[in-house]
Amino acid sequence: AHTVPVMVDTARRAVAELAASQHRAFTRTQAAELKFDHRRIATAIADGWLVEPRKGVLAITDGAPLTWEQRLSVLLLATRGRGAASHRTAARLHELDGFDAPINATLEISVCNDIRFRPAMTAVVHHVTPFESCDLRTVNGFPCVSRERTLGELGSVVADDRWVQRALTSARRSGLDLAVTRATTERLHRPGQSGTGT
Numbered sequence: 001a002h003t004v005p006v007m008v009d010t011a012r013r014a015v016a017e018l019a020a021s022q023h024r025a026f027t028r029t030q031a032a033e034l035k036f037d038h039r040r041i042a043t044a045i046a047d048g049w050l051v052e053p054r055k056g057v058l059a060i061t062d063g064a065p066l067t068w069e070q071r072l073s074v075l076l077l078a079t080r081g082r083g084a085a086s087h088r089t090a091a092r093l094h095e096l097d098g099f100d101a102p103i104n105a106t107l108e109i110s111v112c113n114d115i116r117f118r119p120a121m122t123a124v125v126h127h128v129t130p131f132e133s134c135d136l137r138t139v140n141g142f143p144c145v146s147r148e149r150t151l152g153e154l155g156s157v158v159a160d161d162r163w164v165q166r167a168l169t170s171a172r173r174s175g176l177d178l179a180v181t182r183a184t185t186e187r188l189h190r191p192g193q194s195g196t197g198t
Contacts, residue, residue: 010035011034011035011036011040012036012040012044014034014035014036015030015031015034015036016060018030018034019059019060021141022073022077022141023067023069023070023072023073023141023142024059024060024061024067024070024073025057025058025059025060025070025073025074025077026057026058026059026077027056027057027058027077028041028056028057028058029056031058041058045058048061048062048063049061049062051066053066053071053074053120053121054074054075054077054078054119054120054121055120056078057074057077057078059073059074068105068107069140071107071121072085072089072107072109072142073141073142074121075107075109075119075121075123076109076142076143078117078119078120079109079111079115079117081143082111082112082115082117083109083110083111083112083117083143084109084110084131084136084142084143084144084145085108085109085139085142085143085144085145086108086109086110086126086128086144086145086149086150086153087108087110087124087126087150087153087154087156087157088106088108088154088157088158089106089107089108089109089144090108090139090144090145090147090149090150090153091150091154091167093139093140093142093144094139094144094147094150094171095170096147096150096151096166096167096170096171097166097167097169097170098163098166098167098170099163099167106122106123106124107119107121107122107123107124108123108124108125108126108157109123109124109125109126110125110126110127110128110131110145111125111126111127111128112127112128112129112130112131113127113128113129113130114130124157131145134146134184135148135149135184146184147171147176147181148176148177148180148181148184148185149184149188150167151164151167151168151171151176151181151185152181152184152185152188152189152195152196153188153195153196154167154195154198155194155195155196155197155198156193156194156195156198157195161198164198168181
């Protein structure tokens, strides 16, 4: 009996492995670097394996709706390293009490204010001064603002201050440094800002 060689699509496999590390999303630029060119992308979209929810950013769906994590990954990949999950989305990623329910599934990110970014999908985008390194973390594979910054910003997007208090209480239970939180909030505060004011 003759063994039939199995043709391995190395480019597609490489793209799938990359996407798996980015919540099943990747950019056209990343795909090109892995020899998965625009013709192959067009075929994968026609076959229902890929969708392009944001120009230049693709997601593996196999025909299923995008998950919350995929939508967030697409949004952040589209910022080309200039954005981070923030506000309610950061609170959800940091597992702060009150922000894990479906009602808080709104995507919310902050991007540097020297670029104009339009999300092309349902999301809240905050334009901010360039991040300081101390304000950024990686949480579940996402670039995300720190818990301290998150707590300083929540008051600007929730209608009831008790949500901020609840989030602060849960963060304290998990070892939040109050001195760092206060210093972060004071550094970010500007007159009239409701979040840091809260």
